[in-house]
Amino acid sequence: MDHTKRPVVEALQKFQAAQPVSFHVPGHKHGLLSGLPSDLKAALRYDVTELTGLDDLHAPTEVLAEGQAMLADAYGAKQSFFLVNGSTVGNLAMIRSICEPGDVLLVQRNAHKSVFHAVELAGAHAILLTPEWDEQTCTAGALAASTVDVALERHPDAKGVFVTYPTYYGTTGSDLELIVASAHKKEIPVLIDEAHGAHFVLGTPFPPSALQLGADIVVQSAHKTLSAMTQASFLHVNSHIVDTDRLSRFLSMLQTSSPSYVLLASLDDARSMVANYSEKDKQAFLAWRLTFIEQLHKMKVLEVIETEDPLKILLRQKEASGYTLQRALESAGIFTELADERQVLFVLPLLTERTSYSTDSICKAIHSAVQELQEEAVPTSIPAEPVEHEQLRKLVITTSNPVRDQAQWVDTENAVGRQLMDSIVPYPPGIPLVLSGEQLTQRQIEEVCHMIESGAKFQGAVRANGSTVEFEVMSVQGDDHIG
Numbered sequence: 415m416d417h418t419k420r421p422v423v424e425a426l427q428k429f430q431a432a433q434p435v436s437f438h439v440p441g442h443k444h445g446l447l448s449g450l451p452s453d454l455k456a457a458l459r460y461d462v463t464e465l466t467g468l469d470d471l472h473a474p475t476e477v478l479a480e481g482q483a484m485l486a487d488a489y490g491a492k493q494s495f496f497l498v499n500g501s502t503v504g505n506l507a508m509i510r511s512i513c514e515p516g517d518v519l520l521v522q523r524n525a526h527k528s529v530f531h532a533v534e535l536a537g538a539h540a541i542l543l544t545p546e547w548d549e550q551t552c553t554a555g556a557l558a559a560s561t562v563d564v565a566l567e568r569h570p571d572a573k574g575v576f577v578t579y580p581t582y583y584g585t586t587g588s589d590l591e592l593i594v595a596s597a598h599k600k601e602i603p604v605l606i607d608e609a610h611g612a613h614f615v616l617g618t619p620f621p622p623s624a625l626q627l628g629a630d631i632v633v634q635s636a637h638k639t640l641s642a643m644t645q646a647s648f649l650h651v652n653s654h655i656v657d658t659d660r661l662s663r664f665l666s667m668l669q670t671s672s673p674s675y676v677l678l679a680s681l682d683d684a685r686s687m688v689a690n691y692s693e694k695d696k697q698a699f700l701a702w703r704l705t706f707i708e709q710l711h712k713m714k715v716l717e718v719i720e721t722e723d724p725l726k727i728l729l730r731q732k733e734a735s736g737y738t739l740q741r742a743l744e745s746a747g748i749f750t751e752l753a754d755e756r757q758v759l760f761v762l763p764l765l766t767e768r769t770s771y772s773t774d775s776i777c778k779a780i781h782s783a784v785q786e787l788q789e790e791a792v793p794t795s796i797p798a799e800p801v802e803h804e805q806l807r808k809l810v811i812t813t814s815n816p817v818r819d820q821a822q823w824v825d826t827e828n829a830v831g832r833q834l835m836d837s838i839v840p841y842p843p844g845i846p847l848v849l850s851g852e853q854l855t856q857r858q859i860e861e862v863c864h865m866i867e868s869g870a871k872f873q874g875a876v877r878a879n880g881s882t883v884e885f886e887v888m889s890v891q892g893d894d895h896i897g
């Protein structure tokens with residue numbers, strides 16, 4: 415296949431070149447009626463709809479079918495889909511496609527919130543599988559095959575295994591192939607959230623892609639590590655166990671009926687980029703990365719942590735929390751992907767032979783930020799131990815969940831033992847710390863308060879009101895939804 419071709423991009427260019435007159439949606443009429451700044455408005459020329467020659471994402475037969483077939487070819491999948499509602503919609507659709515209400519799904523505990531939303535919407539029962547603690551990144555890491563084996567033994571009725579590979583921090587572990595083998599022995603599919611690994615297809619030194627390791631359905635945020643626009647994702651199927659038509663039907667139900675052609679074109683372009691990424695491009699990226707890391711190492715106050723994914727690095731500064739370091743870097747114009755109590759996470763640019771980032775000016779800015787911080791730093795206490803979870807826990811979030819008028823906000827004194835109305839989600843990374851329906855423990859309350867004090871931002875059932883922290887709990891106490 416000629417991957418330099420971008421059928422969707424080319425169709426849009428051809429359409430525009432004919433100077434079409436618009437009597438159709440969208441109402442901005444190729445940007446004419448838009449009040450956006452001129453450079454943003456210029457892109458609206460391509461913000462069109464399902465017009466003749468541009469195909470239809472929900473019943474593709476022309477350029478979108480061609481673009482998706484090229485995507486499948488680039489990734490070695492049987493069938494691939496363009497997603498315009500992020501990996502979020504991929505997670506929703508893949509879980510719904512294999513779970514009916516009441517079905518059991520084995521789910522890695524440190525999954526993105528969209529996975530728990532998918533379980534809730536499907537009315538499924540999740541068995542939470544505790545991942546291994548990753549010493550390198552000091553975060554919840556990859557799933558051990560032994561944990562999955564125990565879960566498969568205890569829950570022979572499970573409809574599938576849901577794995578996050580890699581984690582937000584770039585941890586992959588080494589057990590995915592074994593996990594796939596165990597699940598396939600039981601003839602159930604392995605669903606992978608590879609939101610952070612769309613570039614793994616490029617080969618060593620990047621970790622192997624989940625498709626290469628035999629996964630059945632894989633969702634990837636092409637916008638996170640490739641060149642696609644925010645919201646633009648890929649979904650791949652490579653399985654004889656999965657019903658692809660059913661999956662496609664759920665994708666169609668859950669995605670907008672007006673998919674953005676600008677997003678679709680960016681997916682087509684990202685596929686072309688990844689498929690044409692040459693060994694020389696990779697060497698150029700790796701050489702740039704090495705220079706960058708060497709310069710960072712020279713800043714003695716910084717600790718540089720390399721993860722299993724060469725596209726991610728972590729920076730720590732002694733006696734400063736990640737949040738403080740993040741703020742200091744931001745004041746020097748450097749914006750990181752996320753901060754936690756220990757560190758900040760950088761997502762590096764997947765550079766090519768022809769593109770570059772100036773390490774000198776970037777490192778100068780980082781150096782001035784960390785020096786300033788070093789002079790002012792107030793030592794912060796960093797929790798050493800993760801909250802322990804049992805190896806397997808059952809999560810039931812079904813329609814029996816209480817309605818919103820049974821919710822109430824309570825302060826920390828009154829929150830212990832109360833059931834949460836919604837999950838508590840530090841954002842980013844969007845991985846729930848405590849799950850909807852779970853009974854709050856003193857330890858969890860302290861952890862959330864400590865994180866808020868350090869500068870973490872939360873979504874869901876917690877809010878900070880001045881110095882008061884409140885939790886949204888159920889006014890009527892039911893059974894703990896987790897057991």
Ligand SMILES: Cc1ncc(COP(=O)(O)O)c(C=O)c1O
Nearest residue numbers: 499500501502526607609635844
């Ligand atoms: C592991 C993981 N999965 C899924 C998602 C959702 O991806 P998207 O933003 O493409 O919807 C995210 C977003 O941060 C994520 O980190």
